[in-house]
Amino acid sequence: MSAAGRLWLAGCGTMAGAMLRRWLSSGLDPAAVTVVRPSGRPVAPGVAVHAAPPAGTPDLLLLGFKPQKLAEAAPRFAPHVGPDTILVSILAGVELATLRRAFPAAGAIVRAMPNTPVAIGEGVVGLFGEGGPEAPANATVAALMAPLGLVEWIADEALFDVVTALAGSGPAFLFRFIDALGAGGAALGLAPDQAARFALATVQGAAQLAARAEAPPAALAEQVASPGGSTRAGLAVLDEAGALARLVEATLAAATRRNAEMAQAARDATA
Numbered sequence: 217m218s219a220a221g222r223l224w225l226a227g228c229g230t231m232a233g234a235m236l237r238r239w240l241s242s243g244l245d246p247a248a249v250t251v252v253r254p255s256g257r258p259v260a261p262g263v264a265v266h267a268a269p270p271a272g273t274p275d276l277l278l279l280g281f282k283p284q285k286l287a288e289a290a291p292r293f294a295p296h297v298g299p300d301t302i303l304v305s306i307l308a309g310v311e312l313a314t315l316r317r318a319f320p321a322a323g324a325i326v327r328a329m330p331n332t333p334v335a336i337g338e339g340v341v342g343l344f345g346e347g348g349p350e351a352p353a354n355a356t357v358a359a360l361m362a363p364l365g366l367v368e369w370i371a372d373e374a375l376f377d378v379v380t381a382l383a384g385s386g387p388a389f390l391f392r393f394i395d396a397l398g399a400g401g402a403a404l405g406l407a408p409d410q411a412a413r414f415a416l417a418t419v420q421g422a423a424q425l426a427a428r429a430e431a432p433p434a435a436l437a438e439q440v441a442s443p444g445g446s447t448r449a450g451l452a453v454l455d456e457a458g459a460l461a462r463l464v465e466a467t468l469a470a471a472t473r474r475n476a477e478m479a480q481a482a483r484d485a486t487a
């Protein structure tokens with residue numbers, strides 16, 4: 217049995233599947249896990265998979281389907297959620313109040329925002345629970361999330377859409393940057409496959425160095441950029457009129473807005 221007891225996953229696609237992979241590789245007993253997914257496709261040895269919720273009540277139910285599926289899925293799972301069930305939702309945008317309306321009997325509800333690197337224990341998980349920081353369910357949820365990477369509680373639910381944009385979507389933005397770095401090198405004459413390898417290794421090495429260094433990333437950038445040198449010439453392009461900072465802020469703002477739209481759609485669909 218897991219620290220969270222009987223664990224049900226409602227949906228096990230890219231994101232919930234990445235979480236489950238890490239939990240299993242960190243020692244979670246597959247017999248404690250039940251996956252419910254319409255396709256009924258197998259997930260991992262020893263993990264029970266059902267196309268519809270089986271009889272019973274889990275100790276922890278993780279909602280891992282798309283936000284657009286909430287209105288359809290909630291009535292099927294709600295009868296399996298009781299006062300001893302902790303409900304954890306990874307649905308982008310969808311607010312606690314909406315979840316509480318859909319699962320009125322749940323003992324506790326916590327929003328979690330993971331990202332795909334949790335599959336290798338290098339992810340980020342933002343958490344926000346309706347009971348505040350001292351709620352008893354928080355310790356159970358935090359313990360379950362611990363093997364996934366950096367786990368932090370968010371002070372204000374209003375910030376959850378930004379957390380989703382930065383950490384939840386963030387890997388996609390960085391994957392784009394890796395591709396752009398490689399494509400830039402290829403455009404200037406490197407063999408595309410070699411440029412792609414160098415780009416990925418450069419980003420990997422820089423991220424690991426930044427993670428281990430005491431100096432902040434801005435200081436590390438200064439260490440690379442000799443006065444009057446070539447890095448300085450490149451940074452001048454990124455920094456001109458705050459080009460990179462503005463692009464990234466606009467990127468996060470667009471993703472944040474979309475999360476808010478999905479929250480509204482979920483409110484409307486479950487009203």
Ligand SMILES: NC(=O)c1ccc[n+]([C@@H]2O[C@H](COP(=O)([O-])OP(=O)(O)OC[C@H]3O[C@@H](n4cnc5c(N)ncnc54)[C@H](OP(=O)(O)O)[C@@H]3O)[C@@H](O)[C@H]2O)c1
Pocket residue numbers: 226227228229230231232233252253254255256257280281282283285288289306307308329330331332384385
């Ligand atoms: N992808 C990310 O990086 C990421 C990051 C953070 C949060 N999220 C959140 O994670 C959730 C899932 O995203 P995803 O990218 O993992 O999507 P996905 O790969 O399409 O997976 C969706 C899962 O939901 C299942 N499903 C569909 N209808 C269902 C129903 N009525 N009842 C139960 N399960 C149902 C699907 O079942 P089948 O497998 O049988 O088709 C599938 O397993 C979303 O709410 C998203 O906001 C995603």
